[in-house]
Amino acid sequence: MSKGQQEEQQCPACDGDRVTTKTAxxxxxxxxxxxxxxxxxxxxxxxxCHGSGVA
Numbered sequence: 156m157s158k159g160q161q162e163e164q165q166c167p168a169c170d171g172d173r174v175t176t177k178t179a180x181x182x183x184x185x186x187x188x189x190x191x192x193x194x195x196x197x198x199x200x201x202x203x204c205h206g207s208g209v210a
Contacts, residue, residue, distance in 0.1 A: 164210045168203035175201045 165171035179195045200206035 166201060166204035166208055166210050169201035169208065171208045173201055173204070173206045173208040174198050175203075 166173075169175050176196055176198050179197070181193050181195065182190050183193045184190055201208075204210065
């Protein structure tokens, strides 16, 4: 590596995978009126590196 060049480093949030799994929790009411905590997982572009995979 020559002087003045920087080596690109992997994004610490996604480890270079470019995507992350996000979990959202909601409280949902079932047919019997009982409240339940329900998790919803989605995979989307890393919000730290915006999908580039580098820091």
